Amino acid sequence: MSEVRGVNWSEGRPGIGLTPEERAIEQHLELLDRVIGLEQQVTELKSANVLGPSETIAVERNLAAMRSSMTWRAGRLVTLPIRAAKVVKRRILG
Template sequence: MSAASNPSWSEDRPDSSLTPEEQTAEGRLELLDRVIGLEQQLQELQAANLLTPTEAVAVERNLASMRSSLTWRAGRVVTLPVRVVRYVKRRVLG
C-alpha cells in the first residue's frame, strides 16, 4: 500500500501531525488489520470447499454410478475419435 493511494487520517487535519514513530505504529496496525482480514477470508474459503467424509463417499459413489451407466459409455465411444485426434495433435505439435 502506498501512502498516496491510502492517505492517513491525520492528513485531513492540518492541525495534527504524526511523529515518525506514530506513523510507523499506524502502518503496522494497518498491516495487522489486513493480515487478520486475509486470514479470515482464507478460513471462509477453505470451509466452503470441504466435504464431510460422508459427503465425499456419496460424491464418489455418484461419479462411479454415472461412469458405469450406458449413456456415459456410449458417449465415450462416440467422442473417441475426437479425443484421439486431440491427443495426437498435442503429441505432434507439442
C-alpha cells in the first residue's frame, strides 16, 4: 500500500476520471487493505511475546526464587502497614 495519503491511482492520467461511486469504492478498498495490514501486525506482535514452555518454567522458577529470598520477605514485611492502609482506604472511600 502506498504511504502517500490522498493520492489516487488515476490522478495525473489524462482521460481517466472516477465517478463518486468509484472513488468511494477505491477509498473503501484502501481502508480494507490498511485494516488487513494492521491485523497482520497485531498477530505478529502477539506471537512475538509468547514464551515457550521451557522459558515459562524458567521464569516461574526465577520468580519463586525471588519471592523466597530474604530481601523479598523483608520488603513485604516493611511495606505491610502501607498496603494495609491502602486496603482500608479503598474499602472506606470507595
